[in-house]
Amino acid sequence: MRADIASFFRDLRGELGRPFPYLWVPEWHKNHGLHVHFAVGKFIRHRLLARTWGRGWVGIDLIGDVPVGAGTLGESRKAAWYLSKYVAKAFAEDRSRLPGRHRYDVAQGYEPEKIEVWGRSADDAVGQVSQMFGSQPTFRWSSAEVEDWARPPALSVQWGG
Structure with a gap:
C-alpha cells in the first residue's frame, strides 16, 4: 500500500507539474478493507485523481465549513481536524500501522514544524x-x-x- 501511495503522489505531482502539500492516513474499514484518506493543498479534479490512481474507487469531498477569512492556516487546520480522527484511532486495533512506521505521512518538504x-x-x-x-x-x-x-x-x- 505504501509503495502504491508513493507512486500515486509521484505521478500526481508529474501530472500537476509541481510539488504540492498533502497528508495521507491509512485506515482498515470494517466492511471493505484497506483504504486511504488524504488532503491536498488545493482542489484537484476527480477525473485526474481517478486516472492517476488507476487502482480502484476514488471519492472526493471538499472540506467545507471554513470560516470566511480563515486563510491558508484556517484551511489547514480544518483539513488536519478531518484527518486527525483517522490518525487518532487506536494503534492496537489498526493493522495498517506497522511497527516503526508513522500513522500518517506528508509530502516531502511539507513536514509540520515541531x-x-x-x-x-x-x-x-x-x-x-x-x-x-x-x-x-x-x-x-x-x-x-x-x-x-x-x-x-x-x-x-x-x-x-
Whole structure:
C-alpha cells in the first residue's frame, strides 16, 4: 500500500507539474478493507485523481465549513481536524500501522514544524497551547480516566473542528 501511495503522489505531482502539500492516513474499514484518506493543498479534479490512481474507487469531498477569512492556516487546520480522527484511532486495533512506521505521512518538504511546549503539569502545557491557538481544546482524553491503565501516562488533546 505504501509503495502504491508513493507512486500515486509521484505521478500526481508529474501530472500537476509541481510539488504540492498533502497528508495521507491509512485506515482498515470494517466492511471493505484497506483504504486511504488524504488532503491536498488545493482542489484537484476527480477525473485526474481517478486516472492517476488507476487502482480502484476514488471519492472526493471538499472540506467545507471554513470560516470566511480563515486563510491558508484556517484551511489547514480544518483539513488536519478531518484527518486527525483517522490518525487518532487506536494503534492496537489498526493493522495498517506497522511497527516503526508513522500513522500518517506528508509530502516531502511539507513536514509540520515541531513546537515544544514545557509546563509544570499537563494542564499548564495545554493552557499554553490554548493561548497559542487562541482557543480551548475541542477534545481531551487522559489515561488518568482509565481505571486499569497499566502503561505510562498519556494525554491526547485536539483543537479545532
